[in-house]
Amino acid sequence: MQIDDLFNILHNSVESQNNGRKISLKDMANSLGISMRTYQDWKLGRAKPQAAATVIKMLGMLDDDEIIRAVRKINKLKDA
Structure with missing residues (x-):
């Protein structure tokens, strides 16, 4: 399993917990205190x-x- 798989699973789990409401990369990054670009790179597997x-x-x-x-x-x- 790759790190991007893990981030996708966790992102989807957070959305599921919020009654399936989609959460943008920007909103998730803000809630984590990181830049959207950083979060996007993690989620796409460009950074590990x-x-x-x-x-x-x-x-x-x-x-x-x-x-x-x-x-x-x-x-x-x-x-x-």
Whole structure:
């Protein structure tokens, strides 16, 4: 699996969570605090951010319940 596949899966999952409402590359990039060009390059596989690939691989090592716990902890840090 390539990093662009992972970004596409995650992008589609965020859209699904929002009742199927499409999210533009610009809006997603803004919500992530990066430029649209950077996000577009990741999504199209033109750039391969090592940190993101590593985080996704680490999440893949966890079972569903542990992923939920980890994401909740991350969200608490983000909101602090």
